[in-house]
Amino acid sequence: MFTLLMSDLRAKQALYGQYGTPCSLPKAILADGTLANVLVRLQGQLVRWRLAPLALLPHVLNKWLNGCVIGVKTQFGPGLVLIHPVGVVINSAVRGGRNVWIESGVVIGDNRGGVPVIGDDVFIGSGAKVIGGLRLGDGCKVGANAVVTKDVPPGKTALGIPAVWR
Known part of the structure; x- marks a missing residue:
């Protein structure tokens, strides 16, 4: 769990330092979303240890303290960043790759049994909805408030309602 948390930090x-001054580790730790990340990783670890009922504690704390609901069985690779966790809702069956950056108000959910699979190096903008059995390809971006219901190829940007990619 510590390794995952360090990769998240x-x-x-990298996110905060990409447009100017490098971001220090203490600044990253104190930034918005870090507590949400810690609680997501803790609930995932408890599930891996077959202590799923205990995983509900960090799940509920995340809802109360950070305003986000992220399923206890959700899995993301290293480098998950919940930039602003308020309003984020992620279904328990969602699987994500490494370096997934998620803004506030994002919903990633199920539609008739199909859940999104998120590739590596993906950015999901504020208010975006990613619904159903689709794939967000490696390196893609989802624009703010986009509603994605179909696959987004690697390296493309999905924009609009319904989202189209460019």
Whole structure:
């Protein structure tokens, strides 16, 4: 769990440092979303240890303290960044790759049994909805408030309602 948390913090440093001054580790730790990340990783670890009922504690704390609901069985690779966790809702069956950056108000959910699979190096903008059995390809971006219901190829940007990619 510590390794995952450190990779999440390094990804947050990269995010915050990409447009100017490098971001220090203490700044990344104190930035918005870090507590949400810690609680997501803790609930995932408890599920892996077959202590799923205990995983509900960090799940509920995340809802109360950070305003986000992220399923206890949700899995993301290293480098997950919840930039602003308020309003984020992620279904328990969602699987994500490494270096996934998620803004506030994002919903990633189920539609008739199909859940999204998120590739590596993906950015999901504020208010976006990613619904159903689709794939967000490696390196893609989802624009703010986009509603994605179909696959987005690697390296493309999905925009609009319904989202189209460019």
